[in-house]
Amino acid sequence: MFEFTITATDPSSAARTGVFATPHGDLITPVFAPVGTQATVKTLTPRDLHALGATLVLANTYHLYLRPGVELIRDFGGVHAFMGWSGPMLTDSGGFQVFSLALMRKLDPDGVTFRSHIDGSLHRFTPESAIASQEALGADIIMCLDECAEPLDRKYNEEALRRTHAWAARCRAAHKRPDQALFGIVQGGIFGDLRIESATTLTALDFPGYAIGGLSVGETKEQMYATLDLTVPALPAHKPRYLMGVGAPEDIIEGVARGIDIFDCVLPTRVARNGGLFTRQGRLNLRNARYAADPLPVEPGCTCYCCQHFSRAYLRHLFKAGEILGLHLATLHNVHFMIQLMAKIRAHIAAGTFASFRESFLAEYQLSNQDVRHAQRERFLARQRATT
Amino acid sequence: MFEFTITATDPSSAARTGVFATPHGDLITPVFAPVGTQATVKTLTPRDLHALGATLVLANTYHLYLRPGVELIRDFGGVHAFMGWSGPMLTDSGGFQVFSLALMRKLDPDGVTFRSHIDGSLHRFTPESAIASQEALGADIIMCLDECAEPLDRKYNEEALRRTHAWAARCRAAHKRPDQALFGIVQGGIFGDLRIESATTLTALDFPGYAIGGLSVGETKEQMYATLDLTVPALPAHKPRYLMGVGAPEDIIEGVARGIDIFDCVLPTRVARNGGLFTRQGRLNLRNARYAADPLPVEPGCTCYCCQHFSRAYLRHLFKAGEILGLHLATLHNVHFMIQLMAKIRAHIAAGTFASFRESFLAEYQLSNQDVRHAQRERFLARQRATT
Numbered sequence: 001m002f003e004f005t006i007t008a009t010d011p012s013s014a015a016r017t018g019v020f021a022t023p024h025g026d027l028i029t030p031v032f033a034p035v036g037t038q039a040t041v042k043t044l045t046p047r048d049l050h051a052l053g054a055t056l057v058l059a060n061t062y063h064l065y066l067r068p069g070v071e072l073i074r075d076f077g078g079v080h081a082f083m084g085w086s087g088p089m090l091t092d093s094g095g096f097q098v099f100s101l102a103l104m105r106k107l108d109p110d111g112v113t114f115r116s117h118i119d120g121s122l123h124r125f126t127p128e129s130a131i132a133s134q135e136a137l138g139a140d141i142i143m144c145l146d147e148c149a150e151p152l153d154r155k156y157n158e159e160a161l162r163r164t165h166a167w168a169a170r171c172r173a174a175h176k177r178p179d180q181a182l183f184g185i186v187q188g189g190i191f192g193d194l195r196i197e198s199a200t201t202l203t204a205l206d207f208p209g210y211a212i213g214g215l216s217v218g219e220t221k222e223q224m225y226a227t228l229d230l231t232v233p234a235l236p237a238h239k240p241r242y243l244m245g246v247g248a249p250e251d252i253i254e255g256v257a258r259g260i261d262i263f264d265c266v267l268p269t270r271v272a273r274n275g276g277l278f279t280r281q282g283r284l285n286l287r288n289a290r291y292a293a294d295p296l297p298v299e300p301g302c303t304c305y306c307c308q309h310f311s312r313a314y315l316r317h318l319f320k321a322g323e324i325l326g327l328h329l330a331t332l333h334n335v336h337f338m339i340q341l342m343a344k345i346r347a348h349i350a351a352g353t354f355a356s357f358r359e360s361f362l363a364e365y366q367l368s369n370q371d372v373r374h375a376q377r378e379r380f381l382a383r384q385r386a387t388t
Numbered sequence: 389m390f391e392f393t394i395t396a397t398d399p400s401s402a403a404r405t406g407v408f409a410t411p412h413g414d415l416i417t418p419v420f421a422p423v424g425t426q427a428t429v430k431t432l433t434p435r436d437l438h439a440l441g442a443t444l445v446l447a448n449t450y451h452l453y454l455r456p457g458v459e460l461i462r463d464f465g466g467v468h469a470f471m472g473w474s475g476p477m478l479t480d481s482g483g484f485q486v487f488s489l490a491l492m493r494k495l496d497p498d499g500v501t502f503r504s505h506i507d508g509s510l511h512r513f514t515p516e517s518a519i520a521s522q523e524a525l526g527a528d529i530i531m532c533l534d535e536c537a538e539p540l541d542r543k544y545n546e547e548a549l550r551r552t553h554a555w556a557a558r559c560r561a562a563h564k565r566p567d568q569a570l571f572g573i574v575q576g577g578i579f580g581d582l583r584i585e586s587a588t589t590l591t592a593l594d595f596p597g598y599a600i601g602g603l604s605v606g607e608t609k610e611q612m613y614a615t616l617d618l619t620v621p622a623l624p625a626h627k628p629r630y631l632m633g634v635g636a637p638e639d640i641i642e643g644v645a646r647g648i649d650i651f652d653c654v655l656p657t658r659v660a661r662n663g664g665l666f667t668r669q670g671r672l673n674l675r676n677a678r679y680a681a682d683p684l685p686v687e688p689g690c691t692c693y694c695c696q697h698f699s700r701a702y703l704r705h706l707f708k709a710g711e712i713l714g715l716h717l718a719t720l721h722n723v724h725f726m727i728q729l730m731a732k733i734r735a736h737i738a739a740g741t742f743a744s745f746r747e748s749f750l751a752e753y754q755l756s757n758q759d760v761r762h763a764q765r766e767r768f769l770a771r772q773r774a775t776t
Contacts, residue, residue, distance in 0.1 A: 038705070038711055042711065042713070043712045045713065067705070067709055068701070068704075072680070076683065076699065076701065082705075083702065292460070293463070313470075314427070314464075316456075317456045318426075321426045324716070325432070328433070
């Protein structure tokens with residue numbers, strides 16, 4: 001179990017295809033995981049996800065720990081059975097949400113105490129409890145408890161890294177289920193020496209896979225890419241690499257080129273619910289009046305159910321009228337876009353044509369991520385203000 | 389086109405099965421139409437509706453007239469093409485919504501002037517404009533503009549009936565599309581003599597079908613059933629009869645027993661979105677804490693996608709967490725329940741066993757409709773207050 005077989009490598013970059021064996025099926029990498037925060041990928045059924053070709057689904061331990069509770073899900077046979085998803089799953093440790101959502105948090109060397117954003121009740125995560133929660137949820141891939149520091153703050157990153165490394169060792173020791181792969185999480189902000197130190201420290205703990213955390217949370221794209229350039233070579237080549245929370249199409253391409261195998265992000269599903277639809281030419285905003293009488297599908301030639309049956313005008317009508325069907329159809333399209341993007345990436349790596357695909361994709365893809373990055377930065381600053 | 393063939397009659401009641409031929413396919417009656425107010429049955433795709441076995445879908449002229457506009461939908465080839473539904477459709481005239489939703493309305497013998505509930509803009513419906521709007525939408529079955537009076541107010545009903553009858557004649561004269569069946573609407577509140585007068589007057593205009601309007605809006609169930617007992621025999625036996633806006637399971641059974649062929653109602657989809665799930669034993673409220681750890685499906689033995697894959701505990705989690713998937717799955721189940729109920733009714737009429745089915749269904753179905761009737765009455769009173 002959890003063998004990772006590299007099936008093709010790209011001569012122009014660190015890109016590679018592979019197969020990661022999990023108890024719920026093989027993951028063909030590079031793979032994008034839609035996010036099912038509360039044990040549901042918002043607006044989609046499991047049969048929708050299967051039909052879209054999704055293989056890996058993420059759920060958030062923080063949310064499920066608070067509601068409905070990890071014991072309840074364990075008693076239902078785990079999160080797969082609870083939500084009716086039969087494919088591979090991944091849970092995070094809950095740490096990131098404690099830092100971004102919880103109403104109050106107090107760190108100490110042993111763990112983190114916080115108040116629920118739902119009802120203000122007091123809770124505590126330790127490395128051991130984060131593993132226990134994830135063992136109860138029963139995902140195929142689970143994560144160490146870590147601390148995601150502001151990526152540009154050197155001093156904070158140095159301190160956080162000490163905790164993250166100590167907690168990784170404790171998570172490694174606490175984890176017992178042989179049918180789960182526990183991944184270590186490399187941190188260190190945008191600081192190459194810290195990232196290399198983190199990768200080296202975690203590699204010594206011999207995890208079955210490694211995540212890169214703390215990116216796409218306030219740094220520039222150039223800083224993110226440069227950090228990947230330094231971090232990935234410090235990780236073992238024969239283990240899967242997971243870039244956490246990154247999912248803009250251009251970042252996927254650039255991440256794959258730097259040797260990333262697994263991605264997850266709320267972006268495709270979240271922007272869909274705001275009327276933002278991914279196309280090869282960039283993001284289309286359905287709320288724009290120019291689409292009011294537009295008979296074209298969101299993306300001509302797209303094979304998704306939304307594009308095969310509905311016009312931009314109809315989708316815009318659904319959004320203007322506040323109809324749930326609009327959220328569903330937009331989500332279907334964006335997840336289809338991401339799944340197809342990953343399939344194209346894998347095909348081009350296997351065919352040895354990834355370099356030209358990367359170039360032509362990025363040239364055509366006009367998306368300005370300014371709005372998204374701005375929102376991310378605002379969220380990060382709000383989080384910082386809440387701590388100080 | 390629009391032949392209505394009666395295929396079986398029930399010896400114990402006025403129940404019957406039939407086939408009503410429309411340009412988009414045959415309707416096997418008795419039939420229940422899910423409501424797609426804004427050109428979407430909330431949370432369901434057309435493929436969901438087909439898979440559920442839905443045949444007739446209703447859309448609201450008032451809503452589509454205001455947004456996105458009937459001309460736009462006409463330019464897209466009509467409401468079927470706009471929303472991607474290939475089966476038979478029915479539109480109402482918009483009159484009921486003007487009386488229940490519009491911010492202001494002013495009646496005169498020629499029509500009704502009102503302000504949009506969306507932006508307060510001023511609009512006017514006349515019998516001729518209501519027909520023109522419905523010709524633009526292009527549904528298979530369309531309705532005369534009528535006035536739905538408070539069912540217990542004799543004087544108001546007498547006045548309203550004069551307008552309704554005059555408008556019916558004008559609608560009949562204005563309607564030109566041969567691929568649409570224009571139905572007359574019988575009004576008259578709970579007053580048998582007015583209902584019979586209305587049925588007789590409209591029958592003289594020779595419509596291809598007849599609707600019974602103004603019920604389930606404040607009167608008791610006994611008053612509604614007694615009104616049907618008097619009204620239906622006054623309508624021609626060889627034309628389809630449509631009971632507007634009635635869709636509680638027990639009312640469907642009792643309506644069929646009194647000779648109704650077509651029903652529509654927002655109830656199954658609206659209560660689903662509030663966590664109310666139809667079962668053979670009555671309505672199950674998913675928000676109830678007793679279901680928090682319940683591993684059973686909503687209705688054991690039910691063949692819908694929701695019951696085949698998900699527990700009450702999971703659905704309750706989705707509702708508590710505010711997840712859209714919960715609204716979708718609950719809607720799927722309730723529409724499935726209604727479609728299956730109609731199929732059972734038709735089978736029992738054909739087999740000559742409708743009397744025992746009616747008795748056993750009503751004995752088992754414990755649903756107290758108190759909450760719904762209360763909400764309906766409150767809405768009606770609010771509407772009355774808005775006029776005076």
